[in-house]
Amino acid sequence: MRPCGLAALIAGVVLGFWRLFPAHAASTARAPVFVDVTSAAGVASFRNVQGGDPDAKRHIIEVMGGGAAFLDYDKDGNLDILLVRGSTIERFQREKGDPVCALFRGDGRGHFADVTRQAGLGGARGWGMGVVIADYDNDGWEDIYITGYGRNFLFHNRGDRTFEDVAQAAGVQGGLWSTGAAFADFNRDGRLDLYVANYLDYPLDRLRPRDDSCN
Numbered sequence: 422m423r424p425c426g427l428a429a430l431i432a433g434v435v436l437g438f439w440r441l442f443p444a445h446a447a448s449t450a451r452a453p454v455f456v457d458v459t460s461a462a463g464v465a466s467f468r469n470v471q472g473g474d475p476d477a478k479r480h481i482i483e484v485m486g487g488g489a490a491f492l493d494y495d496k497d498g499n500l501d502i503l504l505v506r507g508s509t510i511e512r513f514q515r516e517k518g519d520p521v522c523a524l525f526r527g528d529g530r531g532h533f534a535d536v537t538r539q540a541g542l543g544g545a546r547g548w549g550m551g552v553v554i555a556d557y558d559n560d561g562w563e564d565i566y567i568t569g570y571g572r573n574f575l576f577h578n579r580g581d582r583t584f585e586d587v588a589q590a591a592g593v594q595g596g597l598w599s600t601g602a603a604f605a606d607f608n609r610d611g612r613l614d615l616y617v618a619n620y621l622d623y624p625l626d627r628l629r630p631r632d633d634s635c636n
Contacts, residue, residue, distance in 0.1 A: 458531065461531075461532075462531055462532060462533055463525065463532050463533045463534060463535075464502060464504075464525050464533050466535060467504050467506075467523050467525075467535075468506070469486070469487045469504070469505075469506055469507060470506055470507050470508055470509060470519050471483055471484065471485060471486065471487070471507040471508075472484065472507070472509055472510070473509045473510065473511065480510060480623075480625070481621070481623070482510075482548070482570055482598070482623060482625075483509075483510070485507065485550060485600075486507075487504065487505040487506055487507050487549050487550065488505040488549070488550060488551040488552040488567070488568075489502065489503065489504050489505065489552065490502075490503045490552045490553070490554050490565075491503075491554075492554045492563045492565070493563065494524070494526075494540070494562075494563055494565075494578060494582070494584075495526070495582050496561075496562065497529075498529065499526075499527040499528060499529035500527050500529075501524065501525060501526050501527045501533070502524070502525040502527065502533055503522055503523075503524050503525075503552055503554070503565060504522060504523045504524075504525070505521065505522050505549035505550065505551065505552050505567055505569075506519050506520060506521060506522060506523065506549050507519070507548050507549060507550075508546075508547070508548040508549075510625065513547075513548050513570070513571070513625075514625065516546060517546045517547065518546045518547040518548045518569075518571075519546060519547075519548075520537070520542075520543055520544075520545065520546060521542075521545045521546060521547040521548075521549040521567055521569065521574060522537070522542055522545070522549060522552070522565075522567060522574075523535060523537045523542075524536050524537045524540050524542055536582075539582070539583075540582060540583055540584055541583040541584045541585065542576065542584055545574055545576075545586055547567075547569045547570070547571065547572055547574065548569050548570035548571060549567050549568070549569045549574075550567075550568045550569050550570065550598075550599060550600050550601075551567070551568040551599075551600055551601050551602055552565065552566065552567050552568070552602075553565075553566050553602045553603060553604055554566075555604035555613055556578075556613075557575075557604060557613045557615070558577070559611075559612070559613075560578075560580070561580075562578035562579075562580045563578055564576060564577050564578045564584075565578075565584065566593070566602055566604070566615065568595075568599035568600055568601065568602050568617060568618075569599060570598045570599075570623075571596065571597075571598070572588070572594050572595055572596060573588055573593060573594055573595040573599050573602075573617065574586050574588050574594075575587050575588040575591050575593050575594075593615060593617070595617065595619075597619045597620075597622070598619060598620045598621055598622075598623050599617050599618065599619050599620070600618050600619070600620045601617075601618040602615065602616065602617045602618065603615075603616045604616075
């Protein structure tokens with residue numbers, strides 16, 4: 422087959438594809454478009470505190486981000502949002518940190534309401550990092566595990582739209598600087614196990630902050 426014949430064959434195949442699957446071809450030709458609906462959705466009130474003055478961050482912990490997760494904590498069929506918050510050095514040392522998370526209940530139509538206090542999560546203070554959602558005790562309700570600096574939180578879902586922190590009783594409170602976490606049934610016994618990843622040994626009371634004057 423001459424080169425011109427091969428080119429004509431390829432062009433015919435491509436043209437046939439477009440004729441047979443016009444919707445697919447059109448959808449792949451358009452780039453996805455995202456629109457910021459944070460305010461309209463009702464979640465603009467959340468602030469992820471990570472350290473103090475943005476121009477005066479002197480500890481590495483002040484530049485770490487917080488986690489986020491979708492869940493259906495009340496089993497109404499609508500997704501809810503859990504957002505994890507950090508803190509500042511001053512508030513962590515003085516008040517054990519900021520409220521570690523915020524829970525927004527979804528109505529299934531793209532709108533969310535802050536139910537942090539109603540859900541019993543408003544009093545938990547710390548320096549949050551990551552979050553993982555799982556029904557760790559097989560009671561049919563999704564629970565929340567939040568990693569953080571200094572300690573972690575395991576919020577047990579009571580099934581009445583409220584949570585209780587049981588991290589210490591469950592032996593998973595930690596005490597280091599935890600970042601990521603995952604639930605899985607590692608030994609296939611039908612019960613979820615928990616893996617927690619730690620970061621640095623970073624005692625704020627014994628470390629000197631970074632001195633910008635040395636740069």
